[in-house]
Amino acid sequence: MMQNAADNAATLSQAAPVLRIGAVDKYFGATQVLQNCTLDVGDGEIVTLLGPSGCGKTTLLRCIAGFWDADAGRIEIDGQDMTPVPVNRRPVGVVFQSYALFPHLTVARNVGYALRMRGTPASEIEARVTEALRTVSLEGFESRYPAQLSGGQQQRVAIARVLVMQPRVLLLDEPFNALDAKLRSTMQVELRQLIKQLGITSIFVTHDQEEALTMSDRIAVMRGGRIEQAATPDEIFDRPVSSYVADFVGTSNFWDAQAEAGQVTLPDGQSVETGLSGKVRVMSRPHNLRLAPEEQGPWRGVVLFQRHIGPLIEYHVEMPDGATIKVAAIRQDRVRPVRDRAAVSIGIIDSAQVSVFAD
Amino acid sequence: MADVTSSPAISGPGLGEKTLDLLLSGRGIWPAVPSIIVLVVVAVIPFILLLSLGFSDIEVARGEIVSQTFSLNHLTNALSDSLYWTTFKRSLSLALSTTALCLLFGYPVAYLFAVGGRWTRRVILILTIAPLLTSGIVRTYAWLVILGGRGVVNWAFLKLGIVDSPLRIMNTHWAVLIGMVQIHLPVMILPLVAVMSRHDNRLIEASENLGASRLGTLRTIIFPMSAPGIGTGAALVFTLSYTTFVVPQLLGGGNYLNAATMIYEQVVFSLEWSKGSVTSLLLMVTCLAVLVMISLATNYFTGWTKGRDA
Amino acid sequence: MKALKRSSLTDIIGLGLIFGVAIFSLILLVAPSIIVLIISFDTRAYVSFPPEGFTLRWYGEVFQKSELVESMLNSLQVGLTVTVLCILLGVPTALACVRGRFRGTTALSVFVLVPHMVPGIVLGVAVLFAGALVGVSPSIWLQSVAITVFILAVMVRTVQSRLMRLDPALEEAAANLRATPFQSLRTVTFPLLMPAILAGSVFTFVEGIDNLSVAIFTHGFRDRPLPVELLALVQYTSTPLVAAVSGVQIVLAIVALIAVSLTIGLDNVND
Numbered sequence: 044m045m046q047n048a049a050d051n052a053a054t055l056s057q058a059a060p061v062l063r064i065g066a067v068d069k070y071f072g073a074t075q076v077l078q079n080c081t082l083d084v085g086d087g088e089i090v091t092l093l094g095p096s097g098c099g100k101t102t103l104l105r106c107i108a109g110f111w112d113a114d115a116g117r118i119e120i121d122g123q124d125m126t127p128v129p130v131n132r133r134p135v136g137v138v139f140q141s142y143a144l145f146p147h148l149t150v151a152r153n154v155g156y157a158l159r160m161r162g163t164p165a166s167e168i169e170a171r172v173t174e175a176l177r178t179v180s181l182e183g184f185e186s187r188y189p190a191q192l193s194g195g196q197q198q199r200v201a202i203a204r205v206l207v208m209q210p211r212v213l214l215l216d217e218p219f220n221a222l223d224a225k226l227r228s229t230m231q232v233e234l235r236q237l238i239k240q241l242g243i244t245s246i247f248v249t250h251d252q253e254e255a256l257t258m259s260d261r262i263a264v265m266r267g268g269r270i271e272q273a274a275t276p277d278e279i280f281d282r283p284v285s286s287y288v289a290d291f292v293g294t295s296n297f298w299d300a301q302a303e304a305g306q307v308t309l310p311d312g313q314s315v316e317t318g319l320s321g322k323v324r325v326m327s328r329p330h331n332l333r334l335a336p337e338e339q340g341p342w343r344g345v346v347l348f349q350r351h352i353g354p355l356i357e358y359h360v361e362m363p364d365g366a367t368i369k370v371a372a373i374r375q376d377r378v379r380p381v382r383d384r385a386a387v388s389i390g391i392i393d394s395a396q397v398s399v400f401a402d
Numbered sequence: 403m404a405d406v407t408s409s410p411a412i413s414g415p416g417l418g419e420k421t422l423d424l425l426l427s428g429r430g431i432w433p434a435v436p437s438i439i440v441l442v443v444v445a446v447i448p449f450i451l452l453l454s455l456g457f458s459d460i461e462v463a464r465g466e467i468v469s470q471t472f473s474l475n476h477l478t479n480a481l482s483d484s485l486y487w488t489t490f491k492r493s494l495s496l497a498l499s500t501t502a503l504c505l506l507f508g509y510p511v512a513y514l515f516a517v518g519g520r521w522t523r524r525v526i527l528i529l530t531i532a533p534l535l536t537s538g539i540v541r542t543y544a545w546l547v548i549l550g551g552r553g554v555v556n557w558a559f560l561k562l563g564i565v566d567s568p569l570r571i572m573n574t575h576w577a578v579l580i581g582m583v584q585i586h587l588p589v590m591i592l593p594l595v596a597v598m599s600r601h602d603n604r605l606i607e608a609s610e611n612l613g614a615s616r617l618g619t620l621r622t623i624i625f626p627m628s629a630p631g632i633g634t635g636a637a638l639v640f641t642l643s644y645t646t647f648v649v650p651q652l653l654g655g656g657n658y659l660n661a662a663t664m665i666y667e668q669v670v671f672s673l674e675w676s677k678g679s680v681t682s683l684l685l686m687v688t689c690l691a692v693l694v695m696i697s698l699a700t701n702y703f704t705g706w707t708k709g710r711d712a
Numbered sequence: 713m714k715a716l717k718r719s720s721l722t723d724i725i726g727l728g729l730i731f732g733v734a735i736f737s738l739i740l741l742v743a744p745s746i747i748v749l750i751i752s753f754d755t756r757a758y759v760s761f762p763p764e765g766f767t768l769r770w771y772g773e774v775f776q777k778s779e780l781v782e783s784m785l786n787s788l789q790v791g792l793t794v795t796v797l798c799i800l801l802g803v804p805t806a807l808a809c810v811r812g813r814f815r816g817t818t819a820l821s822v823f824v825l826v827p828h829m830v831p832g833i834v835l836g837v838a839v840l841f842a843g844a845l846v847g848v849s850p851s852i853w854l855q856s857v858a859i860t861v862f863i864l865a866v867m868v869r870t871v872q873s874r875l876m877r878l879d880p881a882l883e884e885a886a887a888n889l890r891a892t893p894f895q896s897l898r899t900v901t902f903p904l905l906m907p908a909i910l911a912g913s914v915f916t917f918v919e920g921i922d923n924l925s926v927a928i929f930t931h932g933f934r935d936r937p938l939p940v941e942l943l944a945l946v947q948y949t950s951t952p953l954v955a956a957v958s959g960v961q962i963v964l965a966i967v968a969l970i971a972v973s974l975t976i977g978l979d980n981v982n983d
Binding site for chain 3: 430431432434436438440441444445446447448450451452457506507508510512513514525526528529530531532533534535536537538540541542543544545546547548550552553554559570587588591593615616620641644645646647648651652655662665666669670675678679682685686689690693698710
């Protein structure tokens with residue numbers, strides 16, 4: 044929470060935020076689905092709401108769009124309270140998970156829909172539709188129907204359809220879900236570049252941490268209706284505020300330890316400073332660990348198997364207490380091949396990169 | 403609030419537009435209000451009036467209603483009248499056997515639909531829907547032609563030497579039953595086919611892959627999954643055949659009385675409105691009772707459809 | 713292996729039986745209509761099988777008999793009135809049932825079904841009786857309204873089931889794209905409901921033309937609808953005239969089927 048406040052302060056000091064979410068609560072019957080959600084998003088910033096299903100990320104998005112009303116708190120855009128503003132008058136564009144393209148309208152009519160609803164003159168509509176389609180590289184598709192487009196093309200129509208009304212805030216609800224894995228990563232990069240180029244303030248919703256790390260300027264990790272941590276991808280990855288965040292973003296190893304006199308002793312003999320005392324949980328990323336022959340260290344185990352992930356090798360080491368510790372090494376750095384069932388010891392590369400949590 | 407209304411980009415809609423939106427958005431009950439009014443005026447109130455007639459003694463003098471008092475006389479009269487008992491028993495057994503036979507003849511068609519390809523399915527749909535687009539009277543008339551003394555069946559029987567002189571089939575219980583089954587068959591097939599077309603053919607493939615025989619798949623996979631369709635079809639066929647009046651009138655001859663023809667005679671020929679009211683009530687109550695039983699049976703066999711959402 | 717072989721033998725017998733019954737049933741569905749068609753061309757003035765000659769005389773008589781032509785026109789009017797009323801009443805009701813955010817949406821959908829669950833003959837008697845009490849005598853309009861009430865549930869159900877399968881995000885997208893609720897209804901919801909409305913219309917129109925149980929009590933004495941006229945005709949005529957009327961209906965049904973399958977598709981009808 045400290046992190047959160049500090050971050051908000053940082054954004055505020057630069058310029059007034061475009062979108063301010065202030066202490067938003069939302070209930071479904073007796074269940075609280077959003078709890079004191081506070082987040083400021085600066086001009087042109089891309090912020091991702093990241094979390095497992097049911098964490099409230101989509102609910103928050105829908106409250107911003109105006110599909111649902113928040114039960115408490117304020118949502119402001121450019122300093123204006125959005126509470127009394129109906130959905131169809133909010134300066135917000137939504138790209139839906141299903142894209143929600145109108146199946147009975149051509150691409151051109153889908154993209155021009157918002158302008159027609161506003162009563163824009165036909166000549167202007169045509170020009171702006173053409174421009175929007177050029178922005179997403181879909182010239183020449185004007186007279187196609189959504190069903191005649193590929194998934195990637197449909198997504199681009201959905202984006203052009205909201206861009207054409209020049210929204211102040213762009214909301215994207217898991218927009219890559221309907222795409223296959225390979226197309227997904229290409230589209231992620233393309234979409235980020237497009238949004239950055241247009242400079243639109245955007246909120247992304249996803250449960251995919253890799254997508255969040257690729258797309259965002261900042262990530263807000265959500266848990267049970269609360270924003271657990273909102274920070275840059277680097278910070279989320281390297282300095283998670285809780286074991287939940289650490290576990291959700293990236294691969295992590297956890298073990299229990301005792302903190303005494305501001306110090307936690309690590310299993311390989313090093314120690315690390317902490318403000319906590321008593322029982323703590325210690326976390327290290329697999330790439331901060333390294334394998335050594337058994338006799339070189341006190342933290343010993345047996346290699347269960349090795350997983351090859353691109354240029355990385357991830358060793359799963361079974362410890363005497365039955366826990367598994369994951370150790371990652373870059374393929375080239377491997378000194379000599381490690382056999383399965385080999386007895387090894389594990390060392391921590393940089394003790395400053397180890398996180399200590401209270402839970 | 404003040405700064406919102408002053409901003410042209412996000413100013414509130416006009417009052418007229420707002421009212422129209424509220425009326426047409428479908429969020430409130432408003433869109434349904436005309437229907438509710440029509441249903442109350444043309445169905446609910448008339449039902450209540452008709453029933454109140456069956457439960458009152460009315461004294462009429464010089465064409466004017468003098469007094470109207472609550473009474474169970476009409477009901478007790480009806481229940482002690484053996485004509486009522488035989489008529490309702492006949493209606494009920496006719497409707498139940500029609501439902502059972504429709505299921506017996508309709509289910510194989512639905513199975514053929516389930517395992518059939520695109521064209522089989524199309525042919526089944528056309529053959530099932532087509533009769534529904536022609537009049538029930540026309541379809542009943544066809545059976546007069548088929549079962550009559552000079553009809554198709556007797557012609558065939560005579561030709562084949564099965565009988566020496568024309569059989570009397572018309573104006574019997576059998577004629578009514580045959581007509582009923584054939585006329586209501588599409589109504590049974592359609593819900594079954596609807597359920598089947600929602601099924602995933604991969605389930606059938608999975609079952610066969612797991613070693614089930616074709617019949618085993620039918621018994622353990624297709625049949626249980628089509629139970630909702632069986633329930634709907636049975637309810638529809640029962641209601642229609644229990645309350646029909648064309649088929650018994652035309653194929654059963656003038657003397658064949660079921661509950662519906664009884665109401666018709668009471669109201670149209672003998673102008674005994676109170677009796678007609680009581681008969682209507684009995685018809686509705688017994689029909690509802692059977693429908694509830696069908697629905698309970700369906701629920702019992704379709705417990706699996708009520709997943710976490712229920 | 714042995715068990716497998718035996719099971720496939722029962723399979724063959726069982727399936728043969730099932731397919732046999734299925735084909736018999738499919739023939740049973742249409743055979744009577746075909747026999748009536750054959751009879752309708754017979755030269756004899758009484759119904760008998762097999763026919764002895766070929767004539768179009770009975771078809772000519774159908775269109776010369778003024779009561780019959782009038783009753784057809786009456787029923788056509790009833791069918792159209794019922795369909796229009798069902799669209800006007802049913803589509804908004806289906807919207808309220810599915811999209812409504814008020815308590816009792818379920819109660820509403822059940823309530824709409826009630827008149828359809830009541831035997832048509834009882835509804836007919838009730839409407840006739842209530843009409844008599846308030847001085848509304850049977851007429852083509854009373855008949856149309858009564859049949860509308862009886863068949864409204866079908867329109868509501870058809871539109872409702874289509875509406876439930878529509879992606880709710882489509883309407884949200886429309887709202888997000890600046891559409892007012894009315895605009896969203898006009899430009900998105902309504903066009904997407906069109907197949908269901910057409911399918912529902914097929915049923916309400918056929919019911920309007922074909923309904924006897926409600927119509928027999930509520931029709932006007934001068935405006936006899938086709939089913940009432942046909943019933944009398946079947947009971948009191950022995951010539952193949954009725955077969956010719958059937959023939960006309962069968963041809964119309966085939967035309968309707970082709971039209972339906974070309975426009976909205978058969979699968980849409982059966983929901």
